Amino acid sequence: MLEIRWHGRGGQGAITVSKILALAALRSGKYAQAFPEYGPERSGAPVRAYNRLDDRPIVLHSGVYTPHRVAVLDETLLEAEDVCEGLAPDGVLVINTTRPPEAIREQTGYPGRIVCVDAAAIAEETGSRFANVPLLGALASTLDFIQLPTLEGALQAFLGKRRPEVVKANLEALRRGYHETVALEAVAPETLPPRPRSEGSRALPPYYALPIGGVITPEIRWFPKTGGWRNERPVFNEALCVNCLLCWAHCPEPAIVVHDRLMEGFNYDYCKGCGICVAMCPTGALTMVPEGAAELVAASVSPNPR
Amino acid sequence: MTLVVTPRLEAAQLLTGAQAVAHAMRQIEPDVVPVYPITPQTPIIEEFAQMVADGRCDTEIINVESEHSAMSAAVGASVAGARVMTATASQGLALMIEVLYIAASMRCPIVMPLGNRALSGPINIHCDHSDAMLARDSGAVQIFTENGQEAYDYTLMAVRLAEDQRVLLPVIVNLDGFTLTHSAEAVELLPDEVARAFVGHYRPLYPLLDTARPTTQGPFDMPDFYYEHKRQQDEAMRGVLEVFPEVQRAYAEATGRNYRGYYEAYRLDDADFAVVVLGSTAGTAKVVVDTLRDEGQRVGLLKLWLFRPFPHAAVAEALRGKQAVAVMDRALSFGSWGPLFTEIAAALYGLPEAKRPRLHNFTYGLGGRDVTPDQIAEALTRIQDPRTPAVMRYLGVRA
Ligand code: SF4
Numbered sequence A: 001m002l003e004i005r006w007h008g009r010g011g012q013g014a015i016t017v018s019k020i021l022a023l024a025a026l027r028s029g030k031y032a033q034a035f036p037e038y039g040p041e042r043s044g045a046p047v048r049a050y051n052r053l054d055d056r057p058i059v060l061h062s063g064v065y066t067p068h069r070v071a072v073l074d075e076t077l078l079e080a081e082d083v084c085e086g087l088a089p090d091g092v093l094v095i096n097t098t099r100p101p102e103a104i105r106e107q108t109g110y111p112g113r114i115v116c117v118d119a120a121a122i123a124e125e126t127g128s129r130f131a132n133v134p135l136l137g138a139l140a141s142t143l144d145f146i147q148l149p150t151l152e153g154a155l156q157a158f159l160g161k162r163r164p165e166v167v168k169a170n171l172e173a174l175r176r177g178y179h180e181t182v183a184l185e186a187v188a189p190e191t192l193p194p195r196p197r198s199e200g201s202r203a204l205p206p207y208y209a210l211p212i213g214g215v216i217t218p219e220i221r222w223f224p225k226t227g228g229w230r231n232e233r234p235v236f237n238e239a240l241c242v243n244c245l246l247c248w249a250h251c252p253e254p255a256i257v258v259h260d261r262l263m264e265g266f267n268y269d270y271c272k273g274c275g276i277c278v279a280m281c282p283t284g285a286l287t288m289v290p291e292g293a294a295e296l297v298a299a300s301v302s303p304n305p306r
Numbered sequence B: 001m002t003l004v005v006t007p008r009l010e011a012a013q014l015l016t017g018a019q020a021v022a023h024a025m026r027q028i029e030p031d032v033v034p035v036y037p038i039t040p041q042t043p044i045i046e047e048f049a050q051m052v053a054d055g056r057c058d059t060e061i062i063n064v065e066s067e068h069s070a071m072s073a074a075v076g077a078s079v080a081g082a083r084v085m086t087a088t089a090s091q092g093l094a095l096m097i098e099v100l101y102i103a104a105s106m107r108c109p110i111v112m113p114l115g116n117r118a119l120s121g122p123i124n125i126h127c128d129h130s131d132a133m134l135a136r137d138s139g140a141v142q143i144f145t146e147n148g149q150e151a152y153d154y155t156l157m158a159v160r161l162a163e164d165q166r167v168l169l170p171v172i173v174n175l176d177g178f179t180l181t182h183s184a185e186a187v188e189l190l191p192d193e194v195a196r197a198f199v200g201h202y203r204p205l206y207p208l209l210d211t212a213r214p215t216t217q218g219p220f221d222m223p224d225f226y227y228e229h230k231r232q233q234d235e236a237m238r239g240v241l242e243v244f245p246e247v248q249r250a251y252a253e254a255t256g257r258n259y260r261g262y263y264e265a266y267r268l269d270d271a272d273f274a275v276v277v278l279g280s281t282a283g284t285a286k287v288v289v290d291t292l293r294d295e296g297q298r299v300g301l302l303k304l305w306l307f308r309p310f311p312h313a314a315v316a317e318a319l320r321g322k323q324a325v326a327v328m329d330r331a332l333s334f335g336s337w338g339p340l341f342t343e344i345a346a347a348l349y350g351l352p353e354a355k356r357p358r359l360h361n362f363t364y365g366l367g368g369r370d371v372t373p374d375q376i377a378e379a380l381t382r383i384q385d386p387r388t389p390a391v392m393r394y395l396g397v398r399a
């Protein structure tokens, strides 16, 4: 049995490609499962999807903990999650990135085979829009039992009656993803520098240590951190702020830091990037920038003038 | 015929069960009572609202547009830090159920008298326990009472029980619709200051309005936390088995009214045959037990006060070694045994076979069908014949 884990963000199509892959596997004579790990509907939050592929009927319905392949749709997830968790050294890490596989190895410390594909650029150039289809191509290229034409057929089945140019763009993106990968072969794990084990979101407290009733108190704010949901962040231009505190009052998370009635900025551990504060700010002191952009961008025109 | 607490004639008043409960509410003086009228609960809140209007107690009554809203407002007020009560019955409880689960999971110590009534349809306003059984797995503590006196006393005790830091769960005090809510009997109230001193002040654990210690309440749980919170809730519920007798003891000390244990055992110790009931039927059953005893039959009664959590071990001990037990269910679990029967069966299964009584299940009194002494006598007589097959029987329905 071969197990696969897909990492994406809500809205990037990880679940869809897991289903396309399962269909292609079925048509290639394998039993297949595709299943998501859904949270609340929240665009931008980390989501996972899984596949199981086997020659025999698959009866297992538990989670996937030791995948043979991991596919990462969004490079920023390397910060938010331990994407290599449970991935055996003889597996493959497939990632949508502009960087070379050496850089990914350095960042993740994964000693196994690493396959990089610039899926975002392929999606852009072909007009397929989403990185998921080229990444699917790249992942499928690591599976010897699925041929490209079968995969194309499965993709077409999913696209259904979309406009011909959409179908064409996606098929093109799939093919390019399949062929345009850059791979780095596995090395012996001992040859890599030792890495500190990440604390991991899985180190959770026992039931009796939780405040009752699901209450979240100031002391336990550390555990349900929502900062990892973000792919855009609000930034603050102090010069334009009139300290009306509308942003503070409307932020759904404890993410706006206020002292002595003065707005001081953000606690990014909890800012989930919803943009409500930006929408509320009457002076344009807040603006959203893509995650990873320089912090000093600030709007001079309010999106919400009064 | 005995009562656990006998109202003294010189001190008793003629009160309906609804009035008795309303007086308990007045003495408790909850901060907030969101409420929607539904038969046969209506007179409880009518009486109470009159007392509030007359300035006899300082409570914010919220008139809402449905029971779903009543419980929602109750949860909101409770997490804000208020002492909250409401009351309901039948369809009203059915409409509340969604939010009652939330009240329990958010650990809101809301005390709620429930005027037991059948569930629709056909529409029926009369007594049975279908509504209480609907709330069986909601996470609310459930107490059943036999008469107006018990309904009054247990409403006061319910506040202490609900607000105990080891519990913090909603508590439902069941009183049979009409049979108790609308029937006037002698009830002895406590002096106001005694009742008030007993319930004391409520100190909420995480008041939402405490801006010095802000909290998030009612959040979302993923699979990695939900189960832990449910386990906490279950342990709190099981903890009631410890707290309930403590509250009874405290009540006895404060008032001299001696309720003891999870159930009342009436002429049970030396009985060979027993009947198990909830609510007002227990009174009728006592009369039957006395009559059959006069005829030389060794019969007894187990009347449960506490239904959730269910005191399995104590019940097993009480029924250990009896020859046969008749479990009386005033509700159906369609296609299964009655809800009380399944609990009793679960309780007795752990006994050694020689000590395990034969068990029989009788459904009775649905939709207010009168519960006569004859029916209970029939149940207690039938189970004495070891050849009586173990199937669920309907008492008092046309064959
Ligand atoms: S984007 Fe603004 S409103 Fe939304 S969580 Fe972040 S700080 Fe709060």
Ligand code: SF4
Residues within 6 Å of the ligand: A240, A241, A242, A243, A244, A245, A246, A247, A248, A263, A277, A280, A281, A282, A283, A284, A285, A286
């Ligand atoms: S809403 Fe804008 S102006 Fe008001 S406190 Fe927040 S950042 Fe400052």
